[in-house]
Amino acid sequence: MNPTIAYTIISLSATGIAAAIILYIIAQRFRVFEDPRIDEVEDALPSANCGGCGYAGCRNFAEACVKADSLSGLFCPPGGNETMGEVASILGMEATEQDPQVAVVRCSGSYACRPRTNNYDGAASCAVASSLYAGDTGCQFGCLSHGDCVRVCDFDAIHMNPETGLPEVTDENCTACNACVVACPKDIIELRKRNKRDRKIFVSCINEDKGGIAKKSCSVACIGCGKCEKVCPHDAITIENFLAYIDPVKCKLCRKCAPECPTDAILEIGFPPRKPKPEEVVKVEAGEKPGMESGTEKPVEKPAEKTETAESKADKDKPKNQEESN
Amino acid sequence: MRTFRLGGIHPPENKITAGSAIRELPVPEQVSIPIYQHIGAPPKIIVERGQEVLVGQPLANSEGFISSNIHSSVSGKILKIDNITDISGYKRTAVVIRVDGDNWVETIDRSDKLVKKIESESQEIVQTVLQMGIVGLGGATFPTHVKLSIPRGKEADYLIVNGAECEPYLTSDHILMLEKTDEILTGIIIMMKALKVEKTVIGIENNKTDAISRLKEHARNFEGIEVQGLKVKYPQGGEKQLIKAVINREVPSGGLPIDVGAVVFNVGTMFAVYEAVQKNKPLIDRIVTITGKELADPGNYRVRLGTPISTLIEAAGGLPENTGKVINGGPMMGKALNSLDVPVIKGTSGVTLLPREEASRKEIQNCIRCTKCITVCPMGLEPYLLMSMGEKEMFERMELEKTMDCIECGSCSYICPSNRPLLDYIRLGKVEVNKIRRARKN
Numbered sequence: 001m002n003p004t005i006a007y008t009i010i011s012l013s014a015t016g017i018a019a020a021i022i023l024y025i026i027a028q029r030f031r032v033f034e035d036p037r038i039d040e041v042e043d044a045l046p047s048a049n050c051g052g053c054g055y056a057g058c059r060n061f062a063e064a065c066v067k068a069d070s071l072s073g074l075f076c077p078p079g080g081n082e083t084m085g086e087v088a089s090i091l092g093m094e095a096t097e098q099d100p101q102v103a104v105v106r107c108s109g110s111y112a113c114r115p116r117t118n119n120y121d122g123a124a125s126c127a128v129a130s131s132l133y134a135g136d137t138g139c140q141f142g143c144l145s146h147g148d149c150v151r152v153c154d155f156d157a158i159h160m161n162p163e164t165g166l167p168e169v170t171d172e173n174c175t176a177c178n179a180c181v182v183a184c185p186k187d188i189i190e191l192r193k194r195n196k197r198d199r200k201i202f203v204s205c206i207n208e209d210k211g212g213i214a215k216k217s218c219s220v221a222c223i224g225c226g227k228c229e230k231v232c233p234h235d236a237i238t239i240e241n242f243l244a245y246i247d248p249v250k251c252k253l254c255r256k257c258a259p260e261c262p263t264d265a266i267l268e269i270g271f272p273p274r275k276p277k278p279e280e281v282v283k284v285e286a287g288e289k290p291g292m293e294s295g296t297e298k299p300v301e302k303p304a305e306k307t308e309t310a311e312s313k314a315d316k317d318k319p320k321n322q323e324e325s326n
Numbered sequence: 327m328r329t330f331r332l333g334g335i336h337p338p339e340n341k342i343t344a345g346s347a348i349r350e351l352p353v354p355e356q357v358s359i360p361i362y363q364h365i366g367a368p369p370k371i372i373v374e375r376g377q378e379v380l381v382g383q384p385l386a387n388s389e390g391f392i393s394s395n396i397h398s399s400v401s402g403k404i405l406k407i408d409n410i411t412d413i414s415g416y417k418r419t420a421v422v423i424r425v426d427g428d429n430w431v432e433t434i435d436r437s438d439k440l441v442k443k444i445e446s447e448s449q450e451i452v453q454t455v456l457q458m459g460i461v462g463l464g465g466a467t468f469p470t471h472v473k474l475s476i477p478r479g480k481e482a483d484y485l486i487v488n489g490a491e492c493e494p495y496l497t498s499d500h501i502l503m504l505e506k507t508d509e510i511l512t513g514i515i516i517m518m519k520a521l522k523v524e525k526t527v528i529g530i531e532n533n534k535t536d537a538i539s540r541l542k543e544h545a546r547n548f549e550g551i552e553v554q555g556l557k558v559k560y561p562q563g564g565e566k567q568l569i570k571a572v573i574n575r576e577v578p579s580g581g582l583p584i585d586v587g588a589v590v591f592n593v594g595t596m597f598a599v600y601e602a603v604q605k606n607k608p609l610i611d612r613i614v615t616i617t618g619k620e621l622a623d624p625g626n627y628r629v630r631l632g633t634p635i636s637t638l639i640e641a642a643g644g645l646p647e648n649t650g651k652v653i654n655g656g657p658m659m660g661k662a663l664n665s666l667d668v669p670v671i672k673g674t675s676g677v678t679l680l681p682r683e684e685a686s687r688k689e690i691q692n693c694i695r696c697t698k699c700i701t702v703c704p705m706g707l708e709p710y711l712l713m714s715m716g717e718k719e720m721f722e723r724m725e726l727e728k729t730m731d732c733i734e735c736g737s738c739s740y741i742c743p744s745n746r747p748l749l750d751y752i753r754l755g756k757v758e759v760n761k762i763r764r765a766r767k768n
Contacts (some may be wrong), residue, residue: 069596118662122687122747122750123747123751125754128747128750132661132750132753133415133416134411135415135662136664140411140415209417210407213417
């Protein structure tokens with residue numbers, strides 16, 4: 001064999017071995033111990049990195065779970081109880097069960113119900129608009145319609161309805177990750193308990209003005225009349241600052257409040273159609289099953305009806321031409 | 327010609343109402359006086375519904391140090407104390423008074439006679455300024471007595487009086503300097519006494535030569551007052567820009583004028599101080615410029631606080647057909663109103679009506695990295711960068727990039743060839759950074 005080749009092989013092998021030894025020593029010396037359970041927990045999580053748990057991402061949440069002494073206060077909203085059960089079994093801890101929730105938009109002030117009094121032409125962002133002024137309608141609490149909630153949703157669960165100018169939540173996709181709730185500068189979106197077949201009853205308004213003022217700016221505003229509070233058999237409704245609020249936990253979905261509301265501010269979604277006569281209400285409750293499927297398929301039928309009727313009302317009001325922003 | 331060092335722009339001046347004499351706007355039938363008219367804590371209401379009040383009678387007393395008193399600008403009966411839409415567009419507490427006659431509180435001297443002799447001592451002046459509800463009338467409405475109470479360890483050697491009025495369209499300070507020259511100068515002497523400073527410089531932009539020469543002439547009769555003509559450049563009337571131009575000192579980032587030994591007041595405030603100390607008159611009216619190219623009779627009016635802006639527009643010839651925006655203030659720093667029923671408050675230096683073709687914003691395009699916004703920023707910031715951070719909600723980073731130094735002059739948005747809403751996002755950043763800072767404190 002040519003000595004040059006032999007020397008080359010020997011010297012390269014020697015260098016290689018020396019480097020390997022050095023690397024081995026360094027690897028031993030500076031080894032970072034990582035709990036293997038972190039990887040396991042991360043695999044069990046949905047990998048959506050939505051931030052709904054309050055941590056920066058799924059890995060971060062997994063680390064927090066492994067480090068924690070108990071799982072109380074740690075919850076993955078998109079995964080729900082099932083995922084948390086899995087995480088608990090990996091870590092040998094007890095999972096805290098939470099009622100599944102869903103995002104609810106508490107404003108029905110569509111273009112038709114809530115006449116625009118001026119025309120905003122600044123940056124199309126709710127955050128910017130609300131830092132400038134109260135909004136382009138007479139209601140300072142209502143939706144600004146620039147869609148900050150839609151932009152932050154990772155699950156394609158909230159969309160802007162171009163006709164009403166209001167966001168609409170697709171219940172199947174909503175994971176209650178809280179992103180839209182944080183993004184809304186007007187605090188319109190609320191996480192409420194998810195009921196069977198996605199049924200819900202809620203006051204779709206957060207206007208705290210006195211009745212007259214609220215009604216003037218929006219035809220479907222809550223005027224705080226208190227009729228719903230009186231009729232509620234479960235003490236679920238409270239009125240504060242001229243605004244009714246239905247406690248989602250106390251509410252038993254009896255539907256007694258909605259027909260009482262003089263401004264149609266209480267929305268009931270996902271229920272079978274109401275029979276016109278009061279005697280037949282008992283029958284509807286008993287024969288719930290046939291209407292059930294249609295209720296699950298099309299949960300947003302009721303408010304659509306409402307907007308149509310209100311549209312003709314508000315057409316008469318001509319918006320003035322004053323514009324906002326500089 | 328003296329001016330500030332960094333940036334600046336020169337928008338069309340459009341001073342339509344320059345030299346138009348101050349007219350008294352008749353007292354309206356009803357006024358709504360918002361309780362919250364200044365920076366700081368809202369004052370506490372001391373009157374009740376149904377009560378009869380006189381002109382100059384206190385309606386609300388200041389709560390805390392940074393706050394201000396509110397007085398009735400008319401005489402009559404209090405109809406209600408309720409939430410009304412104010413200039414911000416939000417509903418806030420206001421006292422609504424139905425006007426009945428014009429009966430003033432007896433102690434107020436209503437004559438036009440100039441009272442030059444100052445009898446009050448330094449501390450008394452500060453007390454009077456607080457009692458009479460004087461706030462900065464340049465637009466920021468910062469309570470004046472706070473500026474007069476210099477923090478321990480700091481010292482003022484210059485009083486700077488702001489007569490720059492760099493905002494296009496507005497002429498209320500200009501006409502005040504021409505018509506109330508001696509009153510303003512006396513006001514300055516009062517403030518010099520309160521602050522114990524010996525030197526005062528009045529800074530006036532060079533497009534008001536009549537005001538400069540008039541003030542120069544009259545200032546000879548007063549000791550320690552100098553008048554300085556300044557280059558016409560927006561935002562020359564910014565506090566920090568004015569200090570740089572007049573005494574060549576630079577206020578450090580996050581600092582106050584007092585850090586460089588200066589206290590800055592607007593000429594309008596000087597007149598209000600004169601009336602408060604020498605005539606015992608609280609801040610119940612102010613000069614408002616009502617202007618617009620299409621307006622039949624634009625002018626400078628002396629308006630009682632609480633008068634609806636619609637009344638003011640009526641007096642100036644009514645709302646022109648193609649009005650696009652009604653702005654509280656001038657076109658650069660003013661804010662568009664979303665209702666004409668909002669009342670004139672202490673900070674209303676003018677009302678500008680823009681025709682539709684000038685009022686609307688143009689389509690927003692992509693940033694082309696031309697750096698024009700950086701060139702014009704008088705605070706040396708990078709608006710394009712701040713805006714993209716604002717869009718991406720990087721508010722901590724915005725704080726590091728000195729967002730809080732922004733004086734919201736709007737030069738960046740004005741110059742941007744892509745019509746980007748730079749200031750909108752910077753303002754959003756300022757709101758968010760303030761929230762972060764407050765959270766950090768707690």
